Amino acid sequence: MRYGDTLAVDGLSLTVERGTITAVLGPNGAGKTTTLETCEGYRRPQGGTVRVLGLDPVRQRAELLPRIGVMLQSGGAWSGARADEMLRHFARLHAQPQDVGLLMERLALHECGRTPYRRLSGGQQQRLGLALALVGRPELVFVDEPTAGMDPQIRRAVWELLEELRADGVTVVLTTHYLEEAERLADRVHILDRGRLVASGTPLELTRGGTVATIRIVVTQPFPAGAPDELVRALGAGTELTVLDPLSLQLSGPADSNTLATVAAWCARHDVLPESLSLGQRNLEDVFLELTGRESLS
């Protein structure tokens, strides 16, 4: 997909399995929304093929629309329509809609049901957007930044809702800026950067491999001579030692459930009581930053 001279999405190839949550992750301008809108049939791909539930999103849109739910990033309601009125309206356009009251309650919209859309807060408009995507009981939902601008409590409620959707057999495709969100929810994560797919896999697959764990030890008295090198040998091949200063060192390398015991035994042997000891695993954020060249996330 190209906008003017800008290539927004280029040679992207990915598939989504039914009944799973897929997260499309990437910095701003990576092509997440363009990818979603191409699947929703808003944009015609300039090359390649897109099939959603086996249908061509542009040519078979009428067949596809009843089966998918779409949450737009923003807007999309009459400014004078009340929240519950908007949701009821969408419900009536479907054959067997979801219970409107239930959706309002699950998305904490019941207290603002009588409020006109223009007076809803940003978070309320977002939740109404999600409710509108779900009211038709779709097989597949596309959600663009579902929890952007929501407070943590409501974000958690939305996460639980998305997990419940998956448990009930709905396929969820979401874009997000929040790595935490992708890590917690997604069965598969696709990382996009400048329109290209740079990594795909389960959150576990993506965070495994490479430098896995980082151990930092800070002491109050200088390390006994030779002790750091001994720890490297004890931790095994592939461990890298960085002496940060005479009182702190950092080790990185493969880790397992014995790693901490090895470090503890080494401390006992050399009579070292660390002032602080930390072991950190690589998370999706590290992977993301490595792949996308440490660009800002938002």
Added chain:
Amino acid sequence: MSTFAPAPGAAPVSRQLLTQAGMEARLMLRNGEQLLLAVVIPVIVLVGSVRGVERVGFDLDGRPIDVLTPGVLALAVMSTAFTSLAIATGFERRYGVLKRLGTAPLSRATLLGGKVLALLLVEVFQFAVIGGVGLAMGWSGPSGAGGELLLVLAALFGTAAFASLGMLLAGSLRAEATLAAANLVYLLLLAGGAVILPATLYGGLGDVVRWLPSGALGEAVRSACDGALAVRDLGVLLAWTVLGSALTARTFKWE
């Protein structure tokens, strides 16, 4: 029990049509500015023009109330089908309502049908209020059942013509420009478009203004109330409908 187990499907087109029409008509009648345009201004124009014409003794070729009430009914059709529709649709584009409706299993034909039905619902309400005020002021009403039927026909043709032009405006300009243009055109046609006053009063220009959708609608409604079928004026409205729809289909931008 699984709450979110998929059960996709579109509602029958008839239900979608009524839902869409009901929603749009409700929003139009709830909006203060739209209500002003739909009934308040026409009623003020009716009462004011009747009193004014009576005071200065202007010769209208008939009782002022009988000449002016049909003209104000035509004005009401124009304000709803053109100005209100254009403004509402312009802001629907701006706020992404059309985009969002595009994610629902609602075809464009059903959406447009719903809009037209909403206009007709609002016009029924306008005709009840304006016709009621007219009758209270001594209007003799359309001549018999035939006149009423002809009045409905004229309103339908006028709605089609003005709605296609309103959509043309809304689909090509920005929302604010649509708002300004729709109001300006309304005022110009109100003042000089032979809606309220018969084209015969425009002297040599009378024949020209009858080619305007406003003049054609005014004449068609006035003829209908006299029990006559205005073939030429309905033909003019039809031509505007064809022209407006063709241009709208080519230029309308949904986003």
